[in-house]
Each structure stands twice: as C-alpha cells, then as structure tokens.
Amino acid sequence: MRLPHPSWITPFLLPTLWWVQAGHRAIGRRTGDLVSHIWAIWNGTLGDPTRSDRFCWPEGIDLLPIYGGWLHTFVGSAFARAGLEPTVAHSTVVCLWLAVAGIAGISIARACGARRWSASVGGVLLQLDGFVLYHAMDGRPEHAGLGFTALALAAALALWRSGGPIAIVRTGLIGAIVFVVSWEHALWLALACAWxxxxxxxxxxxxxxxxxxxxxxxxxxxxIGPWIVLFLQRALSVRAADEGQATLFFAIDQSIALIPWFTAPGRHPGRGLFLLALALPWLVPRAHRTIAIGGVIGLIGSWVLALGPSPGLWRGGDLWQLDTGQFVLFGPYVWIQKLPIFGWFHSPGRLVMGVSIAVAAGGALLVDRLWSRHRLLAVVLALALPSFAAREAFVAGDWPRPAFDLPPYDGVASLSQHPRRGAVLALPAARQGHQHEQRVVFQLLHQRPITGHIYLPYLAADQTPTLVDPSPFFTWASESQPTHDAAPAFTDADRRRLHEQDIAFVTAYWREMDSTRHRAVHDALVVALGPPVANQPGLWTAYAVEPP
Incomplete structure (x- = not known):
C-alpha cells in the first residue's frame, strides 16, 4: 500500500492538540453564537435538525433560514447521538473544520504551483489564519469552515487545467458541500469563479x-439544487428578499475599518501577511501569472466592498457623517444590499475571506521560491511564517482553547427529572442577548421546551409575550425593575391559560432583579404556585404549575 506523503500529516497536528486540550468543554468564547450552535447540536439529536419545538413553544421554530450553514450541525448531532456531550461534539466539529483548512491550504498552494513540502506551510497558515480562528473562537463553525471554500477553489483551478470524469464529479461534490457548510461562502465562491x-x-x-x-x-x-430551493422557500417565508436596506446599520457595524485592518491582529490574516496575497503575481509560475493578476484585482475589489455601506477609518461609518449623526452611505457595498437575496449578506467584513486563502498560497510559494536558491533561508521562513501567525492569534485572543462549559447539573436535576411533562416560562421577560443566552444554557440542562429563543427577533417569534401580556399577575412578575405595586391575584384564568399551552413550570432568574424585587416576586410565586421544585441559590428558582 502506498503511504501518503508526510506533508499531509501536518494538517492534523494542531487540531489534534486543540481537541485533546478541550476535554469535556467547548472550544470558543461564551457568545450567543457558540451557545446557539451547541444547542443546535443537541436539538439535532431529537429529530429534524432544521426544525424544533424546543424554542418558541408551542409554535416551534424553523431553523433552516436562521443558520448560515448546516453541515456542522448535522455532523455534530451525529457525534452527539454516538455518545459525545454536545460541548465535546462541537469541539470535535471545530477541530475537523480546522483540519480541513490545513488540507485546503496545501491544496490551494499545490494548485498554484508549490511543491509538497512548501505547500504544507500554506496548510498551517490557513489553519492559523485570523479569519478562521476568530470565527472558531466566536462560535461560528460555518465561517471557520473556510477550508471547504479553499478546497473547492483549488479543485476548480486544477480542473481547468486537466481532469477526467472523476475530477469533474469530485469538484462538483466539493462545491455542493460548500453550500451546506455556509451559503455565504458558496455565494462568494460562485462570484469568485465567475470573476x-x-x-x-x-x-x-x-x-x-x-x-x-x-x-x-x-x-x-x-x-445541491433541491436544498437551495428548500432553503429559499423556507427563508422567504420569514424574511424579505430585500431586507438589506433594513439592516444597513448592522452591516456598518460588521464592516472592516481601514486602520485596524492593517494594524490590529484578529479577524484577518496577521499584520503584514496580506502582502503575500498581493505578491502572488510574482510568486506563481509564469504560466499562472495571468490568473494571479486577476485574483489580486478581485481581492482588492472585495476589500473595498468589505469597507461596508459607510467606510470608516477606525470603525465603520466614522469617515463621513451628517451633523445629525446619520451615516452617509457612500460605499459600493450599498449596491450589493439593494439586490434581492444579496441583502441577506449582512457582514461585509467576510467578503475578504479570499485574502486568507491567497495568503496561504503566497506563503507556500515564497518558501518554494527560496528553497530553489537558499534552502536554509527557506527553512527559517517556513518556521517563521506560521510562528508569526500563531503569535497574532495569541495576541488577538483567538488561539483555540476551551473557554465554555455547561453549569453543574446537580441544581437542575430535580426540574429535569420532574415527573410532570411540559414547557418552561421564564421570568422576567428577556430583553437582552445575554438573558436569552442564559435561558438556553439552562435549557441544555433541563431539556424542556421554552417559550423564547436566542435568535434575531425578525427570524422567530418569542411566545413569552402571548402568555405574559394577557395576565396582570405575570405582567407584574415579568418586570425586572422595582415596583411599589402589590402583586395582582393569580387567577384560575391564568392557570388555565398556562395549562392550555402546556406550560408546566415557571422559572425566575434572580440576577436580572435587585434583591427587593427578588423577594417580592418569589413570595408572589410561592403564594400562586406553591413551594419551588428546583433552585440554584442566587441564580434561579423553578415553580411547578399544577393543572386547574
């Protein structure tokens, strides 16, 4: 049996190290995206991973239009069904995606003319790329999956030069996988190939x-065509085709800014490494120079678009504002957001993902050039480039590490194992992202449906107001600010309404109230529903709703 070339071992070294270090925890910072993706893996073990009745109870939620990619959920759910905890399954998927980035870095370098050993430098550079690691740590595996996009681009370049039926099918399949990894990356890939x-x-x-x-x-x-049709059909049922104009402020916030992009680490290739992308026309073999020139022009164009609707020096929008504080929308990105469907692309900064791919190829080609003339210098450079990229990741706080774990199960066990079936109504009504996030982390432990969700409000309807607003008692109890009003009576109509919606428990989150409000709400809930059935001191208390 023919063994693979030793350079193909390098993509698995760092991901294996990161996975072992993670242990039972999840790789990434605690963000809403990380929590929601761990939740999606858990939800995928219950049935259809594209729908759920665990959020927005009792209506449920369609997840297909919400997530930017789905392959990490499918794979992570398979790991969870095989016995891994959702946090471990998430870390496993992230490390697999980073291994794919290493393979893709080698592939794109080889497609640009680099030899095997020098191509392995490109693989490590793409694994340590600021864009890839930032999204891996922020809990967005679909964008940490840039390796799939690079792999498809490498396959397309190789197929242009030669290839038979197997190469054609392989290239088509990789392109299809990119859409399942991230529809935004698939859109970028299609535009890149057209360019x-x-x-x-x-x-x-x-x-x-x-x-x-x-x-x-x-x-x-x-x-992938049937999946695209299904995605568009279900997405258009919950979001407008031209919503880009309604989300311009969000797009400005998600744009790159001129000075930080060149001077600050994180979210993009390490400071100065972008020069490797610009140098591609001089680094590639002569036969590939025309393609490299076109690629660099395209990268510069994508960088201009990534400045967003209102380009800025230090942050998006600070370059040109009216006296009223309104942003002047003079960036070319505005044209994209006016196009149907394209307006769903809310993060201009992701358009420069191609720079990360080009840097991987450029680094490998530079080492390759030096190897032909000065081997010692080539070895030094082959070590220096990944070392610099790793340092940039450390400085930016994006070096993969396990920073999130679920709270202890002991406190929630009595709620999770309670013989009554039914959903949970949380008080006070969540108004901020971290409050929704806390409820979802809690749900991963008790595993009962909740009336809220963690996503953008126009993508899913929080059912909590439909239960709280008609009831004077729950309207009073859901307020987090102190009030001198006495608690209204908990009526039979309140109990009946909860029973009709199959709400079996009410939980109160004490960190969202001051101590005086805490005591008043607790006393009122005890009078209305009886003693607590579960409690974590200082965090939350759960009360059972008995049938009418």
Missing part, C-alpha cells in the same frame, strides 16, 4: 476546460 473565468480563458488550455467546468457545475447543482 476568474475571463482571466482563466487567457491561459493556455487543452480546449476542454469550459466543458469540464460546466460539467462540474451541473454535478454541483444536481446535488
């Missing part, structure tokens, strides 16, 4: 390159 096509046609080929690309595109659409 490169005129430049590719200027290079010598065997005359069948267009035919091969067309066949690969047909394979891709045949495989």
């Amino acid at each position: 490169l096509l005129p430049w590719l046609r200027k290079t010598p080929t065997d005359g069948r390159a267009i035919r091969r690309w067309s066949a690969a595109a047909a394979v891709c659409l045949a495989v």
Whole structure:
C-alpha cells in the first residue's frame, strides 16, 4: 500500500492538540453564537435538525433560514447521538473544520504551483489564519469552515487545467458541500469563479476546460439544487428578499475599518501577511501569472466592498457623517444590499475571506521560491511564517482553547427529572442577548421546551409575550425593575391559560432583579404556585404549575 506523503500529516497536528486540550468543554468564547450552535447540536439529536419545538413553544421554530450553514450541525448531532456531550461534539466539529483548512491550504498552494513540502506551510497558515480562528473562537463553525471554500477553489483551478470524469464529479461534490457548510461562502465562491473565468480563458488550455467546468457545475447543482430551493422557500417565508436596506446599520457595524485592518491582529490574516496575497503575481509560475493578476484585482475589489455601506477609518461609518449623526452611505457595498437575496449578506467584513486563502498560497510559494536558491533561508521562513501567525492569534485572543462549559447539573436535576411533562416560562421577560443566552444554557440542562429563543427577533417569534401580556399577575412578575405595586391575584384564568399551552413550570432568574424585587416576586410565586421544585441559590428558582 502506498503511504501518503508526510506533508499531509501536518494538517492534523494542531487540531489534534486543540481537541485533546478541550476535554469535556467547548472550544470558543461564551457568545450567543457558540451557545446557539451547541444547542443546535443537541436539538439535532431529537429529530429534524432544521426544525424544533424546543424554542418558541408551542409554535416551534424553523431553523433552516436562521443558520448560515448546516453541515456542522448535522455532523455534530451525529457525534452527539454516538455518545459525545454536545460541548465535546462541537469541539470535535471545530477541530475537523480546522483540519480541513490545513488540507485546503496545501491544496490551494499545490494548485498554484508549490511543491509538497512548501505547500504544507500554506496548510498551517490557513489553519492559523485570523479569519478562521476568530470565527472558531466566536462560535461560528460555518465561517471557520473556510477550508471547504479553499478546497473547492483549488479543485476548480486544477480542473481547468486537466481532469477526467472523476475530477469533474469530485469538484462538483466539493462545491455542493460548500453550500451546506455556509451559503455565504458558496455565494462568494460562485462570484469568485465567475470573476476568474475571463482571466482563466487567457491561459493556455487543452480546449476542454469550459466543458469540464460546466460539467462540474451541473454535478454541483444536481446535488445541491433541491436544498437551495428548500432553503429559499423556507427563508422567504420569514424574511424579505430585500431586507438589506433594513439592516444597513448592522452591516456598518460588521464592516472592516481601514486602520485596524492593517494594524490590529484578529479577524484577518496577521499584520503584514496580506502582502503575500498581493505578491502572488510574482510568486506563481509564469504560466499562472495571468490568473494571479486577476485574483489580486478581485481581492482588492472585495476589500473595498468589505469597507461596508459607510467606510470608516477606525470603525465603520466614522469617515463621513451628517451633523445629525446619520451615516452617509457612500460605499459600493450599498449596491450589493439593494439586490434581492444579496441583502441577506449582512457582514461585509467576510467578503475578504479570499485574502486568507491567497495568503496561504503566497506563503507556500515564497518558501518554494527560496528553497530553489537558499534552502536554509527557506527553512527559517517556513518556521517563521506560521510562528508569526500563531503569535497574532495569541495576541488577538483567538488561539483555540476551551473557554465554555455547561453549569453543574446537580441544581437542575430535580426540574429535569420532574415527573410532570411540559414547557418552561421564564421570568422576567428577556430583553437582552445575554438573558436569552442564559435561558438556553439552562435549557441544555433541563431539556424542556421554552417559550423564547436566542435568535434575531425578525427570524422567530418569542411566545413569552402571548402568555405574559394577557395576565396582570405575570405582567407584574415579568418586570425586572422595582415596583411599589402589590402583586395582582393569580387567577384560575391564568392557570388555565398556562395549562392550555402546556406550560408546566415557571422559572425566575434572580440576577436580572435587585434583591427587593427578588423577594417580592418569589413570595408572589410561592403564594400562586406553591413551594419551588428546583433552585440554584442566587441564580434561579423553578415553580411547578399544577393543572386547574
């Protein structure tokens, strides 16, 4: 049996280290995205991973239009069903995606003409890229999956030069996988291939390159087309096709700014490494120079678009504002947000993901060039580039590490194991992101449906107001601010309404109230519902709702 070249071992070294270090915890900072993706893995073990009745009870929620990608949920749920805890399953998926980034870095470097050993430098650079690690630590595996996009681009470049039926099918399948990893990345990949096509046609080929690309595109659409139709159908039922104009402020916040992009680490290739991308036309073999020139022009264009609707120096929008404080929308990105469906792309900063791919290729090619002339210097550079990228990740706080774990189960055991079936109504009504996040972390322990959710309000309807607003008692109890009013009576109509919605428990989160309010709400709930059935001192208390 022929063994793989030793350079193909390198993509698995760092991910294995990160996975072992994670243990039972999840890799990433505690963010709403991280919590929601761990929740999605758990939800996927219950049935259809694209829908759930565990949020927005009793209506449920359609998850397909909400997530930017789905493959990490499918794979993570499979690991969880096999016995891994959701936190461990999430870490496993993240490390797999980072291993794919290493493989893709090697592949794109090879497609650009680098030799095997120097190509392995490109693999490590893509694994340690600021864009990839930032999203891995922030709990967005779909964007940490940039390796799939790079792998598809490498396959497309190789297929342009040569390839038979197997290469055509392989390229089409990888392209289809990219859409399941992230629809935003798939959109970027399609635009990148369309941009490169005129430049590719200027290079010598065997005359069948267009035919091969067309066949690969047909394979891709045949495989992923039904999923795209399903996604659009269900997404258009909850969001407008032109919502981009309504989310311009969010797009400004998610734009890159001129000075930090060049001077601050994190979210992009390490400071100065972008020069490797700009140097591609001089680093690639002469036969690939035309493509490299086209690619660099495209990268510069994507960088301009990534400045967002209102470009800024230190942050998006600070370059040109009216006296009223209103942002002047003069960035070319505004044109994209006016297009149907394209307006769903709310984060201009992600458009520069191609720079990360180009840096991986450029680093490998630079080492390759030096290897032919000065091998010792090439070895030094091969060690220095990944070391610098690793340092940048440490400085930015994006070096993969386990920073999130679920709270102890002991306190919630009596609620989770209570013989009564039914959902949980949380008080006070959640108004901020961290409050929704706390309720979801709590749900991962008790595993009962809740009336709220953790997503953007226009993508899913929080059912809590439909239960709280008609009831004077729950309207009073859901207020987090102190009030001198006495608690209204808990009526039979209140109990009946909860029973009709299959609400079996009410929980009160004490950190969201001051001590005086805490005592008043607790006393009122004890009078209305009886003694608590579960409690974590200083955090929350749960009360059972008996049938009418």
